[in-house]
Amino acid sequence: MSKSAASKLAEHVRRATGVDVAECYQCGKCTAGCPMARWMDVVPSQIMRLVQIGDDEAAARLLSSAAIWVCAGCLTCTQRCPKKLDPAAVIDALRELSYQQGKVPASQRKVLAFHKAFLKVVEKAGRMSEIPLTALYKMTSGDLVSDVTLAPRMLVRGKLPLVPKVVRNRRQMKRIFAACRKGDRL
Amino acid sequence: MTPLGYYPGCSDHGSGRELGMSVHALARLAGVELKEIEDWNCCGATAAHNLSHDLAVALPYRVLALAEAQGLAEILTPCAACFSRLKGTVVRLARSADLAARMRQVTGLEYRGPLRIINVVEFVNRLLAGGLKDKLAAPLAGLKVATYYGCLLSRGENIIEGDDAENPASMTPAVKAAGAQVVPWNFATECCGGGFSMSFTDAVVDLSEQILADARAAGADCIVTGCPMCHSNLDMRQLTINSRGRGPYDVPVLYLTELVGLAAGLGPKELGLDCHFVDAMRLLSRAEPRPA
Numbered sequence: 001m002s003k004s005a006a007s008k009l010a011e012h013v014r015r016a017t018g019v020d021v022a023e024c025y026q027c028g029k030c031t032a033g034c035p036m037a038r039w040m041d042v043v044p045s046q047i048m049r050l051v052q053i054g055d056d057e058a059a060a061r062l063l064s065s066a067a068i069w070v071c072a073g074c075l076t077c078t079q080r081c082p083k084k085l086d087p088a089a090v091i092d093a094l095r096e097l098s099y100q101q102g103k104v105p106a107s108q109r110k111v112l113a114f115h116k117a118f119l120k121v122v123e124k125a126g127r128m129s130e131i132p133l134t135a136l137y138k139m140t141s142g143d144l145v146s147d148v149t150l151a152p153r154m155l156v157r158g159k160l161p162l163v164p165k166v167v168r169n170r171r172q173m174k175r176i177f178a179a180c181r182k183g184d185r186l
Numbered sequence: 187m188t189p190l191g192y193y194p195g196c197s198d199h200g201s202g203r204e205l206g207m208s209v210h211a212l213a214r215l216a217g218v219e220l221k222e223i224e225d226w227n228c229c230g231a232t233a234a235h236n237l238s239h240d241l242a243v244a245l246p247y248r249v250l251a252l253a254e255a256q257g258l259a260e261i262l263t264p265c266a267a268c269f270s271r272l273k274g275t276v277v278r279l280a281r282s283a284d285l286a287a288r289m290r291q292v293t294g295l296e297y298r299g300p301l302r303i304i305n306v307v308e309f310v311n312r313l314l315a316g317g318l319k320d321k322l323a324a325p326l327a328g329l330k331v332a333t334y335y336g337c338l339l340s341r342g343e344n345i346i347e348g349d350d351a352e353n354p355a356s357m358t359p360a361v362k363a364a365g366a367q368v369v370p371w372n373f374a375t376e377c378c379g380g381g382f383s384m385s386f387t388d389a390v391v392d393l394s395e396q397i398l399a400d401a402r403a404a405g406a407d408c409i410v411t412g413c414p415m416c417h418s419n420l421d422m423r424q425l426t427i428n429s430r431g432r433g434p435y436d437v438p439v440l441y442l443t444e445l446v447g448l449a450a451g452l453g454p455k456e457l458g459l460d461c462h463f464v465d466a467m468r469l470l471s472r473a474e475p476r477p478a
Contacts, residue, residue: 016239035376035377035393036377036389039386039389069236070386070389072337072377072379072380072381072382072389073232073235073236073337073380073381074337074341074377074380075337075338075341075342076337076341076377078341078343079341079351079352092235092236092239093239095236095237096236096237096238096239099237110384110385110386111382111385111386113385114233114381114384114385115232115233115236115237115385116233116237118231118232118233119230119233119234119237119238119241122227122228122230122233122234122245126227126228127196127199127227127228128196128197128228128231129196129199129200130200130201134384137384137385141385143384143385146384146387147384147387147426150422150425153425153463154200154201154422157460157461157462157463158200158203158461159200159201159203159461160200160201161199161200164199165196165199167225167226167227168225169225172248172293172294172295173227175293175294176241176244176245176248176292176293177241179240179244179291179292179293180238180240180241180244180292182238186237186238186241
């Protein structure tokens with residue numbers, strides 16, 4: 001693979017996050033502490049290594065990995081990195097790229113559907129509320145049956161408001177979303 | 187006294203309502219006025235920083251700009267997730283003039299900053315130092331508490347101040363002031379699965395169960411938290427965990443503000459104690475008025 005391709009991914013990550021992945025010496029502390037590592041196809045230290053390699057094959061493997069979507073953003077890796085490299089921010093940057101390029105793997109359909117539903121509700125109303133979010137998530141994820149018994153129990157506890165609260169200045173919300181949208185993807 | 191700016195966050199209206207209720211109850215008791223930011227919007231939570239870096243900064247930026255325009259200098263953000271997004275944005279904007287310029291362009295709003303963002307633990311500690319400590323008339327003697335910080339009250343460079351990320355202790359003074367005791371345990375800063383409650387429930391069940399199991403093994407009567415996501419994963423999802431044949435667990439999960447409110451003798455309904463999935467009302471019997 002050409003060297004320019006290799007530097008492209010690392011350079012993108014550096015510009016997006018300020019992290020120079022070349023500094024990573026593969027100690028593996030990020031992976032050791034990662035609570036989600038058991039569900040990852042590529043663990044955090046391997047993610048850092050693949051960004052270092054950064055050729056087409058490495059980029060393809062990273063951007064279509066389940067791991068970057070399985071990351072919970074708990075920041076344990078970032079907290080413990082002896083080089084202060086912020087792997088969590090690197091994963092954020094890779095996830096955005098994966099989404100932009102339409103490479104999210106089918107196994108992560110529900111996770112992506114949830115994030116998209118969440119942002120759609122916020123774009124329309126300015127705030128998240130449980131009923132629109134759950135309805136939209138269930139429609140788009142196909143995950144129809146889970147948790148149906150929770151709804152009445154939330155309702156009696158006042159945890160499922162029937163009237164959502166909204167932002168008055170909807171025009172401003174619209175402008176912000178439009179300005180942040182890249183192509184047709186958010 | 188100047189009012190303290192207040193950012194309720196979206197879960198205040200629904201799934202996390204006990205947090206806001208107990209924050210307001212304590213503020214009233216301490217005589218602190220909370221001024222809600224007018225027309226605030228969602229901070230973007232986990233979804234925004236998963237899909238768009240710009241949006242993850244722009245949404246909190248609008249909140250900061252509104253607060254500043256409304257004359258607020260300090261914002262209480264009781265939800266740990268909102269706190270992390272709002273304070274993270276303050277820190278990033280202070281670090282990068284380019285980012286600040288871009289956000290001005292994206293939102294059309296002016297924010298000079300820096301505003302001070304405080305979390306629920308800092309708020310409680312401030313009230314206690316300001317005299318609330320002397321109003322805790324019904325101490326929870328002998329109650330054993332596992333203080334759970336999770337991710338967003340323990341980690342984040344320049345976001346969490348004055349505490350040890352690996353062994354945080356900022357909740358300890360409040361628990362002690364409430365007459366209860368902090369148990370040593372191993373999962374105070376482990377992740378509960380956060381925003382995956384619906385989209386990756388298996389992970390939340392596994393991670394949250396470990397937390398419940400360790401709290402129980404440490405002899406805790408309850409877990410105390412400051413995050414609505416953690417609360418819903420540990421409290422509401424305890425039913426899911428039990429229904430999958432694990433446990434069964436029966437561990438009440440309280441917000442720090444509820445615990446302190448109980449010790450202050452506030453009513454359980456005022457604190458939202460009756461909104462929990464795992465019965466928390468039983469802890470009421472632990473609150474005993476101090477002998478005269």
